[in-house]
Amino acid sequence: MPAPITEEQTRSDREALLDAAESLFYERGIRAVGMDQVRAASGLPLKRIYRLFAAKEDLVVAILGRRDRRWRESLAAHVEQAPDPRERVLAVFDWLAEWFAEPGFRGCAWVNAHGELGSSSDAVLAEVRSHKQAFHDQIAVWVHAAGASAVEPVFLLAEGAIVTAGVTGDPAPARHARAAVATLLGTP
Template structure:
């Protein structure tokens, strides 16, 4: 009988697996990636993968959840460095533009997951909605601090810029949205 796997080994294998799956799902699409490809990219045996995540859907949800924490954490770190409330809102769009210009940018992982699985997986849909609500709530907090009653337009401009950049491959969508928000906030 094999020795039980240590918590540390589980943590390390899980991280390797999530890294590999996230990269593959984001680059190629969730449905296009089979578990054999995840196995090859992670270097873990299928048996081990299925011990960590009993189904591909479980893996997808874990990838989205972890990406959400990292993505929103990086955004907050960037924006919260800016002292003035109005400038914080504009810093959101500066961060988005940098993200859009990254090599391998393929749009929003949650919009992509929704497009592929949102109608067939309640758990993926819930994860997508959770991310989008958290993003909305964070933007709302920054906008409310300015005193301007423009939360929903700013959220829509941010979401629209993300989708536009994902489809067009052009980071300029963030600059255009930033200019519109600056006008709304009276900071032009």
């Protein structure tokens, strides 16, 4: 009889699976990647994968949730370095420009997931909406701290830059959106 799987091994297997699946899904698309490809990339047997996540949809939701935390923490760490509240709002777009220029940038993982599964998966749609609402709320905090009320335009400029950069493969939309936000905030 094999030894029972420890909690530590379960955590390790789960992280390896999430890493492999996230990379594959982001690079190739969720529907284009079969679970055999996830198995090969993670090094885990399919039986173990399905013990960790009963369905591919559950795996996608877990990936999006984990990515959301990482993405927003990275954004906040960058933005909070700016000493001036107005500069913090503009720093959102500096961070976006850096993200857009990263090798392998394929646009917004949540928009991509929504495009593939949003109409057929309530769980994925809920995770996408949760991320977008949390990003909106983060922007609102920074915009209000800058003494401005332009939350919706700033949010839409950020979202538009993300989608445009994802489609064009060009980081310039972040710079253009930053300039528009600077005008909205009355910042030189």
